[in-house]
Amino acid sequence: MAMHRKGRAMxxxxxxxxxGYFKRDREIVRELGNATNVxxxxxxxxxxxxxxxxxGGILRKWFNCRVSGSQLMxxxxxxxx
Numbered sequence: 001m002a003m004h005r006k007g008r009a010m011x012x013x014x015x016x017x018x019x020g021y022f023k024r025d026r027e028i029v030r031e032l033g034n035a036t037n038v039x040x041x042x043x044x045x046x047x048x049x050x051x052x053x054x055x056g057g058i059l060r061k062w063f064n065c066r067v068s069g070s071q072l073m074x075x076x077x078x079x080x081x
Contacts, residue, residue, distance in 0.1 A: 002029075002071035004064035011065050021059075024051075025067045032072060041076035045069055 003011055014021050028048045035041040049069050052060060059065040 002068045002075065004066065004068045007064035007066065010059065010063045014059060014065055028067065032076065035076070038076060038080040041080065045072055
């Protein structure tokens with residue numbers, strides 16, 4: 001998964017203690033897989049970013065324990081180019 005580097009170690013622990021914590025992250029990756037062009041990809045990723053900023057919590061915000069939007073965007077741009 002395209003995780004923030006700073007959050008990778010914490011992510012392993014969080015996933016062990018609470019396996020459902022990354023459910024939304026997995027869902028967004030699946031949704032991005034359904035995009036048919038770069039605009040669809042960007043719109044889906046933007047909606048995820050907005051949602052994550054509003055209801056992310058300490059682990060997602062301070063410890064970057066989430067997928068990396070910028071890494072996903074790089075993948076999407078490369079894929080659709």
